[in-house]
Amino acid sequence: MNRWLFEQFNAFARDTPWLHTPAQWYANYGVVLFGVLLVAGWWIARRSGQVVGAAAAISAAGATLLAVAVNQPIVHAVHEARPYTTLPGILVLANRSTDPSFPSDHATMAGAVAAGLWIVNRRLGIVAAAAAVLMALTRVYIAAHYPGDVLAGLLLGTLVAVGTWLLVRRALSWGVRAVAETRLRVVLLS
Numbered sequence: 063m064n065r066w067l068f069e070q071f072n073a074f075a076r077d078t079p080w081l082h083t084p085a086q087w088y089a090n091y092g093v094v095l096f097g098v099l100l101v102a103g104w105w106i107a108r109r110s111g112q113v114v115g116a117a118a119a120i121s122a123a124g125a126t127l128l129a130v131a132v133n134q135p136i137v138h139a140v141h142e143a144r145p146y147t148t149l150p151g152i153l154v155l156a157n158r159s160t161d162p163s164f165p166s167d168h169a170t171m172a173g174a175v176a177a178g179l180w181i182v183n184r185r186l187g188i189v190a191a192a193a194a195v196l197m198a199l200t201r202v203y204i205a206a207h208y209p210g211d212v213l214a215g216l217l218l219g220t221l222v223a224v225g226t227w228l229l230v231r232r233a234l235s236w237g238v239r240a241v242a243e244t245r246l247r248v249v250l251l252s
Contacts, residue, residue: 092193096126099186099190113242118178142208153205177223
């Protein structure tokens with residue numbers, strides 16, 4: 063199923079040469095958008111003046127880094143070959159890498175940002191979720207990953223972000239509240 067679905071994506075990529083450049087650009091450099099979204103989440107939380115929102119924004123950023131760190135041992139343990147190393151004759155738009163494929167680091171990061179920002183602000187979470195799905199799709203489109211790789215990455219990122227928030231929300235909210243009572247309040251809350 064995973065290979066068949068990948069082949070459908072690859073056939074679509076062959077039929078849409080006009081989409082190659084934007085897909086390659088987003089698949090490779092779209093990570094910058096997720097950084098911008100995290101800053102936007104912090105800004106929205108800061109302007110709201112809510113301690114829990116500011117704590118959630120901090121958690122979202124930290125959980126994103128944690129998700130990618132958790133993903134790395136899994137990637138190396140599973141050690142799945144990328145599609146372009148095992149499927150001859152496919153269209154490859156990705157910059158070739160020697161890293162294993164499962165789960166996708168890009169999708170893991172995107173899933174963590176989307177889930178973390180969903181906790182901060184629902185509207186921003188919807189935008190981040192759409193950007194995460196687009197990241198996952200473009201990573202398959204350029205032949206960097208199988209569909210299962212990006213699906214697993216999105217799920218892992220989401221689980222790490224939600225789990226992190228559930229574990230740290232009280233302590234982090236307490237810390238933000240404590241900082242809010244000092245001169246550093248302006249950094250976290252307006």
